[in-house]
Amino acid sequence: MPLPSTIQTQMDVFLNKAPNVDDNNIVDDIAFKFNVVAKTAAYTCKVKESGTYFTTEGAGGGVTFTLPAVANSDNVVYWFYCAEDYAMTIAASSTLVVGNNAAANTVSCDQATQIVGTAFMAVCDGSLWYVFPIRGQGDNVITVA
């Protein structure tokens, strides 16, 4: 029986290893590229975009990314990268765990000269969004509200 045309296959070896899961039932040495999407205006992320790396490349002003409802987002993850010198904000009503706040509404990189190069990874457990700040420089301040 032929395989469906949409099946994800790895038709060759990568680093001389055949694609499969190992003895721990995990995929070894996965090789992938992000789905990279630039947004220049406010945007509401979709659950089906889990894994996407959003940037603000090309934006002429601040960009706010609104996360989907936690109830629909178990295990969903996004990456956000501020590529322009305008504020980038991640928003999720009272469900962000970030910067000494367990129920924040927003987290932003919005401090002058401390914006470009700052990033966030946000992952959801179905109840909250856990936000890992990745600062462009170690002393870059992020704003939590």
Add this chain to the structure above:
Amino acid sequence: MPSPSTRQTQMDTFMGKTAGLDSNKIIDDIAYTMRVEAKADDYTVLASESGTVFVQTTADCDFTLPTREAGLIYWFIGSSNHELRVTSDVTQKMTAFNDAAAAYVEFTTTGEQIGSGFMVYCDDGLFWNVCTMPGLVASTMGIA
């Protein structure tokens, strides 16, 4: 002929693209979710949990890493005012903030723990390399 039970499959398209490998033999535009595990006590992480995000919830959590194996990767984050520590399987096999032979990293100061985290992966020299992601600039990471 049945597919092997261990085959990695993606039975639908993503962003209008069928799944497969590009000319570099890597998966393009990958769409994925992450395993998120809440813990309220000390825990010894398993190799089979590579890729997991561990969340410290309502009590101090000391996460002990598994036997080093190149490529293993984990995330850890605090969600309450309790300690978050990540300990190497053996001492002096962890690299983090200006220390090439650490035993553990931690956030222990009240008021600096929520939203502070680490990403830890094992390199091919069998060291645990720690990327520190403090919730606040002022969040003090402990290391020993």
